[in-house]
Amino acid sequence: MEQAFRDKHGFGMNEYKQDPELLIEVEKRRERDYNKEQRIVSNLERQIHRNDIG
Secondary structure, eight states: OHHHHHHSSSSHHHHHHHHHHHHHHHHHHHHHHHHHHHHHHHHHHHHHHHHHOO
8 A cells, every 4th residue: 555655646655644745735636636536427427318318
């Protein structure tokens, strides 16, 4: 898990836990990724339902 975190963010979990600025940066990135993924899912669901009706 440590290596995956380091690969994704460029620093380790210990650094993340000890540096409030890094913590904020990572959490903002996670929120942006989550919102982007939710928009993608929503668009796919609309397309599926549009195709079911027609």
